[in-house]
Amino acid sequence: MLSLHGKVVAITGASGGIGEATARLLAQRGAAVVLAARRRDRIDAIAQAIQEEGGRAATCVVDVTQAEDLQRLVSFTTDQYGRLDVLVNNAGIAPISPLADLDTESWSAMIDVNLRGTLNGIAAALPIFRKQGAGHLVSIVSVAGLTVSPSMAVYAATKNAVRTIHEGLRTESTDGAVRTTAISPGYVRTHLADSMTDPHVREQTRKNMDAVGIPPAAVARAVAFAIEQPGDVEIGEINVRPTVQA
Numbered sequence: 106m107l108s109l110h111g112k113v114v115a116i117t118g119a120s121g122g123i124g125e126a127t128a129r130l131l132a133q134r135g136a137a138v139v140l141a142a143r144r145r146d147r148i149d150a151i152a153q154a155i156q157e158e159g160g161r162a163a164t165c166v167v168d169v170t171q172a173e174d175l176q177r178l179v180s181f182t183t184d185q186y187g188r189l190d191v192l193v194n195n196a197g198i199a200p201i202s203p204l205a206d207l208d209t210e211s212w213s214a215m216i217d218v219n220l221r222g223t224l225n226g227i228a229a230a231l232p233i234f235r236k237q238g239a240g241h242l243v244s245i246v247s248v249a250g251l252t253v254s255p256s257m258a259v260y261a262a263t264k265n266a267v268r269t270i271h272e273g274l275r276t277e278s279t280d281g282a283v284r285t286t287a288i289s290p291g292y293v294r295t296h297l298a299d300s301m302t303d304p305h306v307r308e309q310t311r312k313n314m315d316a317v318g319i320p321p322a323a324v325a326r327a328v329a330f331a332i333e334q335p336g337d338v339e340i341g342e343i344n345v346r347p348t349v350q351a
């Protein structure tokens with residue numbers, strides 16, 4: 106019987122959407138979870154709800170663009186629970202727009218959060234994974250990187266960069282100490298559209314999410330599936346789309 110009992114999992118972007126659903130599901134299945142995000146009130150409330158249901162949860166305020174915040178997340182987790190088995194790099198933003206709009210501030214923001222934030226997580230987690238002789242890096246990327254639609258170029262580029270980094274880490278980890286999993290969701294009903302600066306793109310995305318989006322718990326189940334495999338089994342990539350999504 107596969108189980109998450111005894112696993113210690115830190116999750117970035119756990120104040121809502123896919124990160125929150127992942128924290129709740131993993132805790133229900135027996136993992137100790139550390140919820141990380143910028144909004145303390147949100148992560149504290151979710152952790153309290155998990156504890157009231159008998160789960161183990163702690164919180165750490167983290168801005169993933171700050172390398173030292175990820176270092177603090179990893180040391181907080183090991184102080185609290187004795188180890189770090191899994192880091193879920195989930196925090197992400199999508200202020201997408203056509204390249205011709207030249208919204209260079211949003212380009213930089215997506216690079217900082219989606220790409221640099223993931224690298225900051227890897228830099229913080231790898232030393233402890235190597236020390237433990239075991240660890241699992243899960244990143245939430247996107248099907249937006251598999252086929253690139255108009256307005257999505259920079260967002261897709263950040264997600265494809267993370268996919269490439271995962272593949273690199275996988276090929277460097279054949280000693281069996283580090284497992285990597287990149288999970289690519291399609292439309293998921295979350296607040297991701299709130300980060301979209303272009304009003305037309307934001308409204309269209311919200312409409313698509315409402316029309317066909319799957320619940321965040323669907324992605325959480327994919328995370329759980331990857332984590333609960335025995336240590337010699339690596340689930341490298343999972344795509345999780347609404348069945349009706351083109």
Ligand SMILES: NC(=O)c1ccc[n+]([C@@H]2O[C@H](COP(=O)([O-])OP(=O)(O)OC[C@H]3O[C@@H](n4cnc5c(N)ncnc54)[C@H](OP(=O)(O)O)[C@@H]3O)[C@@H](O)[C@H]2O)c1
Pocket residue numbers: 117118119120121122123124141142143144145147167168169170195196197198199218245246247248249289290291292293294295296297298321
């Ligand atoms: N929803 C979809 O359709 C979809 C599809 C494909 C991929 N994804 C990916 O799934 C991941 C989760 O997104 P979501 O859909 O659940 O969106 P969401 O509901 O907007 O959640 C995004 C999370 O990221 C956190 N975050 C943003 N900037 C951060 C920063 N600088 N430092 C720390 N945390 C930060 C937010 O927390 P705070 O604001 O509290 O910091 C929030 O918890 C993202 O990587 C996204 O690209 C989503």
